[in-house]
Amino acid sequence: MFRTRLARHPNRITIHPLLIEDWLELADNGKAQSVHKMIDMVRDLQHSGRNSRFVKHLGGAVYELKTRTPQGGARVYFFQTDEHEFVLTRSEVKLENQASVRLLEDTAEIIEALEQGKDILE
Numbered sequence: 697m698f699r700t701r702l703a704r705h706p707n708r709i710t711i712h713p714l715l716i717e718d719w720l721e722l723a724d725n726g727k728a729q730s731v732h733k734m735i736d737m738v739r740d741l742q743h744s745g746r747n748s749r750f751v752k753h754l755g756g757a758v759y760e761l762k763t764r765t766p767q768g769g770a771r772v773y774f775f776q777t778d779e780h781e782f783v784l785t786r787s788e789v790k791l792e793n794q795a796s797v798r799l800l801e802d803t804a805e806i807i808e809a810l811e812q813g814k815d816i817l818e
Contacts, residue, residue: 698745699781700738700774704816705802706809713818714802715772718787730770730789737761737772741782754795758803771795773803777810783817 702713737750750761761772768791786799
C-alpha cells in the first residue's frame with residue numbers, strides 16, 4: 697500500500713489543502729462526477745503506486761493521474777517523495793489536452809518548498 701499526502705501552497709493561506717480546495721470548487725461548478733473519478737484514481741494510486749493505469753509522467757518530478765469523464769479530462773497532479781509516498785497537489789477538469797501551466801507552477805513551488813524544509817504537508 698502506498699501513502700498519499702496533501703499539500704498546502706507555501707505562500708498562500710487556504711482553509712484546506714490545495715487539492716481539497718480544487719475539488720470543492722469543481723463540485724460547486726457542477727463537476728462532482730469528475731471529482732468522484734479523481735477520488736477513484738487516488739485510490740488506485742494508493743493501491744498500485746506508479747503502476748496505476750491512470751499515471752502519466754509529465755517530466756521531471758511531476759506526474760498526473762488522468763482519465764476522461766463526460767465533463768472533460770480529469771487530472772490530479774502529484775509527485776513522489778520516496779518509494780511509498782506521493783504528494784497530491786492540484787486538480788482540474790478541462791476539455792483541452794494541455795495541463796494548466798498555473799497548476800504545474802504551483803506543484804513546482806510545492807516541491808521547492810519541501811526541498812527547503814518547509815512544513816506544508818498534511
